[in-house]
Amino acid sequence: MEKFVNATAEAQIADRAEGTGGDPSGQPLPEKSAAERAPSVFSAAYWREAARNFSRVKILVFAALICALRIAVKSLRIPIIPGSLYLTFDAYVNALGSLVYGPLVALCVGAVSDTIGAVLFPSGAYFFPFIAVEMTSSFLFALFFWKRKISAPRAILAKFAVSFVCNIVLNSLLIKWSYSYFATGQTYNLINGVRIVKNLVMIPLEGMLIVFILNAFLPVLKQFRFISGDQKGLKLRKRDILLAAGLTLLAVALVLFYVFFLKDFMSEHNFKFF
Secondary structure, three states, X not given: OHHHHHHHHHHHHHHHHHHHOEOOOOOEOOOOOHHHHOOOOOOHHHHHXXXXXXXXXXXXXXXXXXXHHHHHHOOOEEEEEOOOEEEEOHHHHHHHHHHHHHHHHHHHHHHHHHHHHHHHOOOOOOOHHHHHHHHHHHHHXXXXXXXXXXXXXXXXXXXXXXXXXXXXXXXXXXXXXXXXXXXXXXXXXXXXXXXXXXXXHHHHHHHHHHHHHHHHHHHHHHHOOOOOOOOOOOOOOHHHHHHHHHHHHHHHHHHHHHHHHHHHHHHHHOOOOO
C-alpha cells in the first residue's frame, strides 16, 4: 500500500512538472528567453517571420530611417593613417538596422542605400555588381543579430565575418571583374596583401565600436518594442577585453609594419601578391 501511495505521489509531481514546465522535483524551470524560443535560421519558420516584416509599418519606417542614415554617412570617414586607413560609419548603422528588421528587409535596405548613395556621392565609375557587397553585409549582420541573444563576442565575430566575406573576398572579386570594363590593360590581384592587412587591422576597433553602439541603443529599441525586453545589456568580460586588446596589439603591429616597411618596399620593387 505504501509503495502504491509513493508511486501515485511521484506521478502527480511528474504531471505537475509537465503541465507547468517544471522539473520532476516540482520546481518550475526557468522561462526561456525570446532568443532561445526563436526558430533556427535553418528553419522555414525563421524565414516566414523575416518575410512578415515587409508588412509591418513600424519596421518599414525604421528601415527607411536606417537607409537614409546609411546614405548620409557614406561620405564620412575619419583618417587613421591619412591616405591609407580610414574609419567609416556605415557598418555601425548597418548593424543596428539589421538587428531590428531581419535578413530579408536587410537585403533591400542594402540595395537601396547602395544605389542611392552611389548617385548622390559618386566615387568613380559606377559598377552595378558592387551592390552585392552592401546587400551581403546587411544580410550577415541580420543573421548574427536578429532574433538572437546579442553579446560582445557575437558582435565582434559578426564584424569579422562581414570584413572577411564582404571586404576581403567579395569586394576583391568584384574589383577584379570591374577592371575588365574600366581598367583594360591593368591587372588586379585577388590576394591583395594591402587590402587584407587594412581590413584585419580594423576588425578589433570596429568590433568594439559595434558593441558600444548597440549597447547604447538597446534601451531605445526595447522601449519601442523593436527587440525583446529580456535582451540584456552587452557586458565586456575580462576575456573579451583581453581578446580585443590582443587583436588591437596585433593590428598596431601590422599597421606599423605596413607604414614603415611594406608600403615603401612594394613601391620600390613594384611587388605584387600572387
